[in-house]
Amino acid sequence: MIRSIxxxxxxxxxxxxxxxxxxHLLDVEFRPIIFVLYAFMIGLHLLFDLVLTxxxxxxxxxxxYMGFSGGKLMLSxxxxxxxxxxxxxxxxxxxxxxxGLYFSFTAFEIVRLLRHLKN
Numbered sequence: 001m002i003r004s005i006x007x008x009x010x011x012x013x014x015x016x017x018x019x020x021x022x023x024h025l026l027d028v029e030f031r032p033i034i035f036v037l038y039a040f041m042i043g044l045h046l047l048f049d050l051v052l053t054x055x056x057x058x059x060x061x062x063x064x065y066m067g068f069s070g071g072k073l074m075l076s077x078x079x080x081x082x083x084x085x086x087x088x089x090x091x092x093x094x095x096x097x098x099x100g101l102y103f104s105f106t107a108f109e110i111v112r113l114l115r116h117l118k119n
Contacts (some may be wrong), residue, residue, distance in 0.1 A: 012038055018026050019097065028093050031112070033083075037098055040079070041105045044072055048109055053116045054101050065113075073102055 016038065048068060055061045080098060084091045089094045 001049075005046070007112075008042060008045055008049075011105075011108050012042055015101065019100065022095070027079075029090075031090060031093075033087075033094065034097055035095075037101050041101050043106055044075075045109060048072075049112070053112070087090075 019034070052061065052064055052068060055064055070074060076098070080095055083094055087094070
């Protein structure tokens with residue numbers, strides 16, 4: 001578990017550096033709410049790691065994975081909707097950041113999942 005957290009932390013720092021650099025180049029304000037996005041994605045990934053990679057039964061694993069993926073997508077869309085209602089003027093940078101993080105962490109999750117399934 002410690003190894004997983006260290007890989008996830010290193011990945012999040014790399015993505016944060018890229019993210020901050022792109023915002024700086026595009027001259028877009030980097031608001032503190034973006035850090036909440038990182039906490040949200042890291043929390044979802046840790047939950048994924050705790051629940052799904054511990055499941056040994058392949059039949060149940062597929063159900064868990066599909067349920068987790070659908071739940072993550074719905075929770076993410078709900079988060080975007082709520083933020084859009086809260087602060088519509090910063091919605092475009094927030095949504096772009098959110099989608100970039102969502103797809104980046106999903107790619108990281110798939111790589112970890114492939115390693116897990118290979119064993």
